[in-house]
Amino acid sequence: MRVLLLFIDGFGLGSNNPEINPIVRFGLPTFNQLFGQPMTYDIGSILTPERCIIPIDATLGVPGLPQSATGQAAILTGLNTAKIMGSHMQAFPGPQLANIITETNIMKKLTAIGLPATSANMYTPNYFELVAKRKRRHSAITLAALSTGLPLRSLPEMEINEAVYQDITNATLPDFGIGHLPVLSPRQAACNLVNISRKYSFSIFEYFQTDRAGHKQDWQHAENILGILDEFIDTVYKQLPADTLMIITSDHGNFEDMGVKTHTLNKVPLIALGYQAQKTVGAITDLTGIVPALVAVLGKDDLCD
Numbered sequence: 062m063r064v065l066l067l068f069i070d071g072f073g074l075g076s077n078n079p080e081i082n083p084i085v086r087f088g089l090p091t092f093n094q095l096f097g098q099p100m101t102y103d104i105g106s107i108l109t110p111e112r113c114i115i116p117i118d119a120t121l122g123v124p125g126l127p128q129s130a131t132g133q134a135a136i137l138t139g140l141n142t143a144k145i146m147g148s149h150m151q152a153f154p155g156p157q158l159a160n161i162i163t164e165t166n167i168m169k170k171l172t173a174i175g176l177p178a179t180s181a182n183m184y185t186p187n188y189f190e191l192v193a194k195r196k197r198r199h200s201a202i203t204l205a206a207l208s209t210g211l212p213l214r215s216l217p218e219m220e221i222n223e224a225v226y227q228d229i230t231n232a233t234l235p236d237f238g239i240g241h242l243p244v245l246s247p248r249q250a251a252c253n254l255v256n257i258s259r260k261y262s263f264s265i266f267e268y269f270q271t272d273r274a275g276h277k278q279d280w281q282h283a284e285n286i287l288g289i290l291d292e293f294i295d296t297v298y299k300q301l302p303a304d305t306l307m308i309i310t311s312d313h314g315n316f317e318d319m320g321v322k323t324h325t326l327n328k329v330p331l332i333a334l335g336y337q338a339q340k341t342v343g344a345i346t347d348l349t350g351i352v353p354a355l356v357a358v359l360g361k362d363d364l365c366d
């Protein structure tokens with residue numbers, strides 16, 4: 062069994078109101094087809110053996126708006142990191158949270174029991190230089206990927222279709238001085254992601270344009286993003302190998318309410334598609350439930366087959 066986790070930053074379940082929710086205004090036909098209704102908080106839980114959506118809590122019982130550093134850390138470690146840290150922590154983990162992520166994340170846990178884990182994201186060649194100059198900081202997901210001991214993917218991997226850039230299509234790479242790579246269709250990028258996932262027990266791809274569009278209340282970017290995401294997710298789902306479970310989730314709401322610049326208190330979707338979907342995610346209620354469920358099913362699979 063394999064797991065492919067598509068992490069979408071700031072992607073909650075909002076109201077059925079096209080005035081504030083771009084998912085309602087522009088649509089996500091793939092999810093409508095999968096679940097028979099728009100992806101709003103009215104959808105509730107839908108649990109079938111190979112197709113599930115569960116609204117899960119991202120606030121973790123801690124006051125204030127949920128944030129990326131602690132939210133992603135909870136998804137990756139299964140710990141209530143907001144409670145441990147005493148508050149929701151924004152954007153990039155500081156040293157204490159970074160230590161928790163590095164020591165206890167799912168990618169490291171799986172690697173330690175012989176189940177290889179990878180991040181499919183491409184990092185620009187100067188990424189580590191920018192981190193050294195304190196112009197960039199590692200996200201929680203990057204810290205988890207680094208803890209496996211495997212190198213991050215960069216241009217050589219992208220050139221042989223074994224990486225996916227954070228914007229999915231490579232369209233923004235020229236903004237970072239990388240102009241020689243072709244712009245990919247979301248479909249091609251999705252095929253690259255699926256092909257990566259065939260070689261690992263656990264693969265993760267981090268997408269954060271949703272959070273950016275939400276903070277900027279940028280409707281045009283939101284429409285563009287939804288078109289890309291729809292084709293990307295539809296293709297990953299249709300190409301998914303029979304032994305693979307695809308999980309889609311988020312760290313907090315934001316994109317689904319363009320009426321505010323901030324994150325939201327909305328629940329986030331936990332979507333599970335494919336192999337063992339309902340058995341794996343059926344009992345999860347918040348961000349901390351994802352790791353124990355995945356480790357249980359991947360570890361068991363390893364022992365039994």
Ligand SMILES: [Zn+2]
Nearest residue numbers: 071129272315
């Ligand atoms: Zn944000």
